[in-house]
Amino acid sequence: MADIVLDKVTKKYPDGTTAVHEVDLEIADGEFIILVGPSGCGKSTTLNMIAGLEDISSGELRIGGQRVNEKQPKDRDIAMVFQSYALYPNMTVGENMAFPLRLAKMDKALIKQKVDEAARVLELTEYLDRKPANLSGGQRQRVAMGRAIVRSPKAFLMDEPLSNLDAKLRVQMRTQVSRLQKQLNTTTVYVTHDQTEAMTLGDRVVVMRGGYIQQLGDPQTLYDNPVNLFVAGFIGSPSMNFLAATVEESVLRTPLGDLPLGDRMRSALSGADAPRELIVGIRPEHFEDAALIEEHQRAKGFEFTMPVDLVESMGSDKYVYFTVEGERAAAADLEDLTADAGGADLPPQDNLVTRLSAESRVRDGVDARVWMNLDKIHLFDPRNGHNITLHEGKAAGVSAA
Amino acid sequence: MAVATTSAKVKWGLLDAVVVVFALIPVLWIASLSFKTPATLTDGNFIPREWTFENYKLIFQTDQFVRALINSIGIALISTLIAVVLGTMAAYAISRLDFPGKQLLVGVSLLIAMFPQVSLVSPLFNIERNTGLFDTWPGLILPYITFALPLAIYTLSAFFKQIPWDLEKAAKMDGATQGEAFRKVIAPLAAPGVFTTAILVFIFCWNDFLFAISLTSTERSRTVPVALSFFTGASQFEDPTGAISAAAVVITIPIILFVLFFQKRIVAGLTSGAVKG
Ligand SMILES: Nc1ncnc2c1ncn2[C@@H]1O[C@H](COP(=O)(O)OP(=O)(O)OP(=O)(O)O)[C@@H](O)[C@H]1O
Ligand SMILES: [Mg+2]
Numbered sequence: 021m022a023d024i025v026l027d028k029v030t031k032k033y034p035d036g037t038t039a040v041h042e043v044d045l046e047i048a049d050g051e052f053i054i055l056v057g058p059s060g061c062g063k064s065t066t067l068n069m070i071a072g073l074e075d076i077s078s079g080e081l082r083i084g085g086q087r088v089n090e091k092q093p094k095d096r097d098i099a100m101v102f103q104s105y106a107l108y109p110n111m112t113v114g115e116n117m118a119f120p121l122r123l124a125k126m127d128k129a130l131i132k133q134k135v136d137e138a139a140r141v142l143e144l145t146e147y148l149d150r151k152p153a154n155l156s157g158g159q160r161q162r163v164a165m166g167r168a169i170v171r172s173p174k175a176f177l178m179d180e181p182l183s184n185l186d187a188k189l190r191v192q193m194r195t196q197v198s199r200l201q202k203q204l205n206t207t208t209v210y211v212t213h214d215q216t217e218a219m220t221l222g223d224r225v226v227v228m229r230g231g232y233i234q235q236l237g238d239p240q241t242l243y244d245n246p247v248n249l250f251v252a253g254f255i256g257s258p259s260m261n262f263l264a265a266t267v268e269e270s271v272l273r274t275p276l277g278d279l280p281l282g283d284r285m286r287s288a289l290s291g292a293d294a295p296r297e298l299i300v301g302i303r304p305e306h307f308e309d310a311a312l313i314e315e316h317q318r319a320k321g322f323e324f325t326m327p328v329d330l331v332e333s334m335g336s337d338k339y340v341y342f343t344v345e346g347e348r349a350a351a352a353d354l355e356d357l358t359a360d361a362g363g364a365d366l367p368p369q370d371n372l373v374t375r376l377s378a379e380s381r382v383r384d385g386v387d388a389r390v391w392m393n394l395d396k397i398h399l400f401d402p403r404n405g406h407n408i409t410l411h412e413g414k415a416a417g418v419s420a421a
Numbered sequence: 422m423a424v425a426t427t428s429a430k431v432k433w434g435l436l437d438a439v440v441v442v443f444a445l446i447p448v449l450w451i452a453s454l455s456f457k458t459p460a461t462l463t464d465g466n467f468i469p470r471e472w473t474f475e476n477y478k479l480i481f482q483t484d485q486f487v488r489a490l491i492n493s494i495g496i497a498l499i500s501t502l503i504a505v506v507l508g509t510m511a512a513y514a515i516s517r518l519d520f521p522g523k524q525l526l527v528g529v530s531l532l533i534a535m536f537p538q539v540s541l542v543s544p545l546f547n548i549e550r551n552t553g554l555f556d557t558w559p560g561l562i563l564p565y566i567t568f569a570l571p572l573a574i575y576t577l578s579a580f581f582k583q584i585p586w587d588l589e590k591a592a593k594m595d596g597a598t599q600g601e602a603f604r605k606v607i608a609p610l611a612a613p614g615v616f617t618t619a620i621l622v623f624i625f626c627w628n629d630f631l632f633a634i635s636l637t638s639t640e641r642s643r644t645v646p647v648a649l650s651f652f653t654g655a656s657q658f659e660d661p662t663g664a665i666s667a668a669a670v671v672i673t674i675p676i677i678l679f680v681l682f683f684q685k686r687i688v689a690g691l692t693s694g695a696v697k698g
Contacts, residue, residue, distance in 0.1 A: 071590075071594060072593075073590050073593065073594070092593075093590075094593060094594075094595075094596040094597060094598060098594065099594060099595075100590075100591070100594040102590070102591060104585060104587045106585065106587035106588050106590065106591035108588060108591075108592075108606055109610065110609045110610060119592075119595050119605075120595035120596050123595060123596040123597050123601065124596055167591075167595065171596075
């Protein structure tokens with residue numbers, strides 16, 4: 021067990037692509053950390069550098085306080101689970117799991133004991149003599165995990181270990197991975213491009229884009245206080261709604277109506293280089309059917325009336341879709357998000373998604389009066405995507421004083 | 422796999438029988454000739470009326486056949502070994518590494534395979550005369566390797582490309598050195614490819630007549646296909662057909678043994694189950 025420190029780690033491939041730019045990351049001993057981001061953002065490259073499968077172009081990697089840049093993978097004492105599982109097809113399940121121990125020249129009896137132990141934890145005991153070809157996807161995945169845990173390494177690296185499984189099995193295995201990690205308390209770096217996996221599994225989540233870390237924090241912080249448009253849109257499902265807005269005197273003009281600005285926002289927007297054009301971001305659950313809002317809450321929000329496009333009843337709540345007229349929110353970050361539909365379920369830009377209580381009586385095609393919580397609104401600068409409502413890392417809505 | 426219906430089985434059975442008969446009749450005919458006496462040689466009977474082992478005794482009594490057999494086995498085995506070892510390394514590099522000139526290397530090796538061998542015989546003859554390689558084992562082994570290598574590289578790189586690279590990375594993460602990863606993980610998976618290639622190369626060397634007849638002159642390095650062509654009967658007037666047939670049967674046996682020995686190791690689908698399939 022050990023901590024892992026990345027100090028300005030950069031990866032430049034021979035063809036000139038810089039896949040990872042000066043990444044700084046401190047992973048504490050026993051921590052479960054998730055690298056998440058759209059395809060091609062450098063997650064696997066980062067992981068492979070920690071593993072030693074890729075050279076580090078510049079910067080320093082320390083495991084347990086020791087510089088390991090020049091160490092071979094085998095000398096780093098790290099186990100890895102691959103997306104493809106990478107089981108040795110010519111060996112049985114037992115032999116697969118015993119392989120790292122045999123390489124370490126461990127005593128035969130001890131190997132057997134360790135393999136049996138791992139097989140028991142992963143419920144693989146009855147398959148020990150089978151070849152990987154005769155296993156189901158979930159079982160193969162467990163063998164891959166087994167091969168990693170038998171030798172109690174300093175850290176686990178997992179590169180999208182669940183992405184080859186079907187949806188149901190993925191949820192099951194997710195819980196199992198999480199439980200296993202808690203039980204073993206081994207430092208784990210887990211790569212995924214699925215934001216749900218990122219939110220549910222990790223102690224902390226690293227959102228990456230184009231080789232840069234966008235934000236690092238625990239799941240709730242990322243969700244509540246995204247530093248920019250990209251993180252805001254990537255984390256959360258269904259994702260945050262984005263609307264184009266302009267600042268006019270003391271109001272914010274949006275396709276939903278004019279929103280009042282609180283004192284703090286007004287001063288933040290009064291600077292010489294303050295943007296006149298903004299992007300408003302608000303999550304679906306911060307809307308509510310106006311009829312269900314209590315009087316004392318009404319003042320904190322803003323109400324508008326719009327025809328309902330579609331109602332999806334989930335039982336516990338209702339997803340209600342509206343069409344927003346007028347200008348679309350446009351920013352480089354948003355284009356990046358749309359380009360990578362894999363990570364976030366981003367709605368079409370002219371769609372407003374709201375999540376209302378199940379008691380709501382709104383119906384398809386009929387005008388609905390909807391309340392929106394002004395305290396939960398984020399404002400983004402479309403030029404660089406920054407969240408300008410963040411104050412010392414905490415978000416405060418437009419109406420906050 | 423779907424269960425075959427009876428009529429489908431019969432159809433396939435018949436088709437197989439036709440193919441086998443078509444391929445085997447000439448071989449059996451030669452075998453039959455080798456057991457016939459000179460008198461009944463031309464009677465046209467498929468099953469000899471008079472059985473004799475005279476032909477076999479005869480060829481093993483002649484020094485030249487035994488000597489040629491030893492030459493053939495030695496030369497073919499050494500060529501196969503070298504071609505397969507070099508081919509394995511080259512194919513591994515081609516399928517796993519990106520290095521400048523890779524395409525060129527592949528192209529050139531393809532070019533060599535396509536080059537008409539006949540056109541090289543006279544230059545090779547002159548070169549070997551001048552370098553003293555003429556009529557020696559290395560004099561045959563070298564050109565055999567030259568022409569077998571492209572074949573080996575091609576077959577083997579196709580096999581290597583099937584092996585997921587992740588397996589090698591996994592082995593390294595499990596604590597293997599580069600060498601151990603190759604020996605314990607990649608090589609066992611590449612084995613079917615290596616054996617297939619070995620068989621192909623061995624047959625190529627074993628059956629070669631062109632180089633063998635042009636680059637040898639004595640028993641020192643003459644191989645069996647050539648020795649056969651020098652066979653004469655006991656007297657000038659006697660037909661050596663029986664002896665040649667017997668020799669042909671004898672030289673087919675090593676190939677059959679070679680193939681049977683390696684065939685067990687050619688298990689298709691050896692890599693299945695390594696990755697999500
Ligand atoms: N061997 C290589 N040579 C050159 N560029 C590479 C190489 N491997 C990866 N890249 C580039 O580096 C970037 C990061 O790749 P990486 O595999 O780390 O992405 P990823 O985040 O793991 O994506 P995914 O979710 O699709 O697995 C990509 O733009 C990719 O094209
Ligand atoms: Mg990847």
